[in-house]
Amino acid sequence: MAAADPIPTEFDAARAESESLTERILQLREAYYGHDTTLASDAEYDAMVHRLQAIEAAWPQLAGQDSPTQTVGGAGIDSTLFDPVVHAERMYSLDNVFSTEEFAEWAAKVERDAGGPVAWLCELKIDGLAINLRYEHGALTTAATRGDGVTGEDVTENVLRVPGIPRRLDGEGHPALVEVRGEIYFPVAAFNALNAEQTEAGERVFANPRNAASGSLRQKAAASKSAKETDLMRRRLERLRMLVHGIGAWPDPPVASQSGVYELLRSWGLPTSPSYRVESSIDGAIAFIEHYGEHRHSVEHEIDGVVVKVDDLAMHERLGATSRAPRWAIAYKYPPEQVQTRLRGIEISIGRTGRATPFAVLEPIRVAGSVVRRATLHNQDVVREKGVLIGDIVVLRKAGDVIPEVLGPVVDLRDGSERAFEMPTQCPECGSALAPSKEGDVDLRCPNARACPAQVRGRIEHIGSRGALDIEGLGEVSAIALTRPHGPLDTEAGLFDLTIDDLLPIEVPRTAPVGAEGLGVESLGVETPYRKVVKQARKDSPVEYGPSAAAEELVAELAKAKEKDLWRLLVSLSIRHVGPVAARALATHFGSLEAIRAASAEALAAVDGVGPVIAEAIIEWFLVDWHVEIVDRWAASGVRWSIPGHPGPGAVDEAPTGPLAGLTVVVTGSIEGFTREEAEEAVLAAGAKSTGSVSKRTSAVVVGPGAGSKEAKAIELGIPIVPAERFAEFLERGTALLE
DNA sequence: CACCCTCGAGTTCA
DNA sequence: CTCGAGGGTG
Numbered sequence: 001m002a003a004a005d006p007i008p009t010e011f012d013a014a015r016a017e018s019e020s021l022t023e024r025i026l027q028l029r030e031a032y033y034g035h036d037t038t039l040a041s042d043a044e045y046d047a048m049v050h051r052l053q054a055i056e057a058a059w060p061q062l063a064g065q066d067s068p069t070q071t072v073g074g075a076g077i078d079s080t081l082f083d084p085v086v087h088a089e090r091m092y093s094l095d096n097v098f099s100t101e102e103f104a105e106w107a108a109k110v111e112r113d114a115g116g117p118v119a120w121l122c123e124l125k126i127d128g129l130a131i132n133l134r135y136e137h138g139a140l141t142t143a144a145t146r147g148d149g150v151t152g153e154d155v156t157e158n159v160l161r162v163p164g165i166p167r168r169l170d171g172e173g174h175p176a177l178v179e180v181r182g183e184i185y186f187p188v189a190a191f192n193a194l195n196a197e198q199t200e201a202g203e204r205v206f207a208n209p210r211n212a213a214s215g216s217l218r219q220k221a222a223a224s225k226s227a228k229e230t231d232l233m234r235r236r237l238e239r240l241r242m243l244v245h246g247i248g249a250w251p252d253p254p255v256a257s258q259s260g261v262y263e264l265l266r267s268w269g270l271p272t273s274p275s276y277r278v279e280s281s282i283d284g285a286i287a288f289i290e291h292y293g294e295h296r297h298s299v300e301h302e303i304d305g306v307v308v309k310v311d312d313l314a315m316h317e318r319l320g321a322t323s324r325a326p327r328w329a330i331a332y333k334y335p336p337e338q339v340q341t342r343l344r345g346i347e348i349s350i351g352r353t354g355r356a357t358p359f360a361v362l363e364p365i366r367v368a369g370s371v372v373r374r375a376t377l378h379n380q381d382v383v384r385e386k387g388v389l390i391g392d393i394v395v396l397r398k399a400g401d402v403i404p405e406v407l408g409p410v411v412d413l414r415d416g417s418e419r420a421f422e423m424p425t426q427c428p429e430c431g432s433a434l435a436p437s438k439e440g441d442v443d444l445r446c447p448n449a450r451a452c453p454a455q456v457r458g459r460i461e462h463i464g465s466r467g468a469l470d471i472e473g474l475g476e477v478s479a480i481a482l483t484r485p486h487g488p489l490d491t492e493a494g495l496f497d498l499t500i501d502d503l504l505p506i507e508v509p510r511t512a513p514v515g516a517e518g519l520g521v522e523s524l525g526v527e528t529p530y531r532k533v534v535k536q537a538r539k540d541s542p543v544e545y546g547p548s549a550a551a552e553e554l555v556a557e558l559a560k561a562k563e564k565d566l567w568r569l570l571v572s573l574s575i576r577h578v579g580p581v582a583a584r585a586l587a588t589h590f591g592s593l594e595a596i597r598a599a600s601a602e603a604l605a606a607v608d609g610v611g612p613v614i615a616e617a618i619i620e621w622f623l624v625d626w627h628v629e630i631v632d633r634w635a636a637s638g639v640r641w642s643i644p645g646h647p648g649p650g651a652v653d654e655a656p657t658g659p660l661a662g663l664t665v666v667v668t669g670s671i672e673g674f675t676r677e678e679a680e681e682a683v684l685a686a687g688a689k690s691t692g693s694v695s696k697r698t699s700a701v702v703v704g705p706g707a708g709s710k711e712a713k714a715i716e717l718g719i720p721i722v723p724a725e726r727f728a729e730f731l732e733r734g735t736a737l738l739e
Numbered sequence: 740c741a742c743c744c745t746c747g748a749g750t751t752c753a
Numbered sequence: 754c755t756c757g758a759g760g761g762t763g
Binding site (some may be wrong): 349351352353355357359370371372374375376378398403404576577578579580581582609691692693695696697 | 742743744745746747748749750751752
Binding site (some may be wrong): 376378379381382403405442443577609610611612613614 | 756759762
């Protein structure tokens with residue numbers, strides 16, 4: 001259940017502090033502006049605002065539109081730019097809850113006050129900018145921002161450019177005065193496009209759609225601006241949308257419920273949300289909250305929560321409001337998917353191919369359910385494009401809810417101490433000079449493929465990985481252990497010669513617990529993953545050691561790996577551009593490594609899926625002595641470099657046969673009775689190609705539980721979907737099943 | 740010359 | 754799982 005992300009206890013403290021700060025700040029502000037008195041020094045006031053900003057940076061769900069941080073400084077009312085508008089009726093903000101338990105408590109209290117069950121109107125809380133439209137006798141007279149709830153800014157001129165907002169209401173008999181409240185927002189797609197354009201133009205990106213909407217609406221047309229600038233501004237406004245969700249300043253509307261209000265607004269030609277629902281129970285409302293918690297991305301705009309309102313308008317009257325917020329509505333806030341945190345530094349990691357990849361070292365922060373401390377920055381160009389400086393507060397999100405991604409800096413929070421990242425010139429692991437592998441390449445590489453510890457470690461880990469030899473017990477941890485200084489391996493050449501005796505002495509320093517790095521805790525000792533105490537007769541007699549289960553397993557798995565498929569062995573050589581697909585094509589065509597080695601560039605490039613570049617990469621690979629040594633030593637250890645019974649190069653007709661011949665199939669989600677690997681093997685065995693991404697060339701997508709974006713993509717492209725239960729049937733009958 | 744695909748990489752959790 | 758980069762294909 002995505003809705004009730006477990007909230008750490010610090011959250012409650014942060015929330016309490018932000019509430020008391022908000023109250024204090026608003027009091028001081030009122031005293032200052034309203035009564036011309038000062039209850040605190042400017043410095044004290046500033047300190048409070050800063051503290052609140054810091055809390056909101058760490059807990060963005062606490063930063064609502066009505067927070068004093070949103071209405072002071074930066075985004076606040078600036079009378080020099082926009083005329084103030086006093087709302088005919090105050091624009092309230094909403095109280096927030098952050099868990100379903102809290103929501104249930106609130107709702108139960110409302111039902112007690114109401115004396116019985118209540119109908120709940122549930123709607124999506126859009127991450128946009130609250131706007132008040134004032135209609136007099138059916139004609140739009142002003143559009144204003146929320147401001148502090150009492151006074152906002154006149155942004156009529158800009159709002160008129162937002163599509164879908166009528167200047168005149170449809171129908172007849174409109175009240176002399178009515179205020180229509182709603183949210184102006186950027187649809188996610190338009191927001192992404194806008195940020196892409198900003199990046200391209202060398203301008204700063206917007207941290208979120210709300211800032212973008214606010215920035216766009218608060219642009220000022222000026223005679224000083226060029227026609228081009230004015231045009232740009234218009235285009236931006238035309239990408240905005242509005243949804244309305246309330247009325248004000250109309251004492252006796254001719255409807256009895258909030259949902260009735262929406263129908264009325266819709267009949268007037270105003271844009272209302274298509275996704276609201278009236279639920280007859282608290283559980284129903286919770287189900288709505290949970291549903292959209294899991295489908296936050298299936299609507300066109302960002303959702304930061306759900307608003308639940310009592311549907312009956314008479315009840316609104318009865319329940320009334322506190323000084324800030326009505327008692328008949330509440331905002332349920334989802335845990336944020338975008339947060340801000342400090343970029344402590346940018347470091348370089350060296351991959352198995354020697355590629356130097358910069359990654360962000362972040363102040364640890366919780367995003368979408370896990371604590372993130374690092375995020376990849378891909379390469380120098382990406383660092384530059386994102387415009388992040390070391391020391392910046394950056395916006396972070398989880399792309400696809402999994403991979404942390406730095407979106408960009410919060411420029412407003414810079415204090416001048418930030419510094420630019422400079423790409424190092426030396427490999428952090430072996431000190432070699434980094435250089436592009438060929439002219440004009442963006443990526444820098446460590447040239448020391450043979451001895452750079454990072455590269456050797458990476459290659460050995462790769463050999464054990466699922467896409468290569470799939471060796472149980474050979475993952476990241478054992479790759480580190482095996483390649484430590486004075487460890488048994490200095491390249492992968494000796495991998496299959498490893499014996500239990502080689503493994504026994506391996507010692508790995510115990511890693512410091514998270515958070516204790518650099519605290520001078522040096523005496524953590526070592527771990528001995530491959531040996532265990534067998535016996536010790538008496539306390540003072542010598543200890544006898546024997547191999548641990550991990551050691552036995554690794555040796556046994558290595559022995560098994562020697563006879564795995566030729567294509568897997570090929571993949572494990574880390575030849576550039578030779579992954580599972582190219583390796584399969586090469587293996588079936590040539591049948592043995594010897595045949596591949598003997599082949600000319602033309603012969604290699606003639607294989608389907610192999611072109612001149614891959615061919616060249618293979619030929620060059622075999623020209624390196626220590627590469628050949630890997631092949632020879634593995635062969636001497638019993639590695640089978642050929643497909644038994646293969647008739648020889650080019651002899652195998654590659655035209656696939658079988659029920660799925662000629663199809664391209666994608667498998668996603670979990671399929672009962674198959675691992676992912678097995679399912680893909682089965683697809684291949686049936687004569688189809690198995691690929692990882694859905695495109696218009698895909699023939700069918702096999703969808704099991706847990707499928708994500710790929711299923712959506714398939715539906716979007718109209719590609720046939722095979723449910724997991726019918727997978728076996730599909731393998732036998734092929735396309736016949738699809739008709 | 741598009742467009743699609745594969746490769747390579749980073750990250751985090753169960 | 755997602756992205757960028759760059760190779761391969763129609």
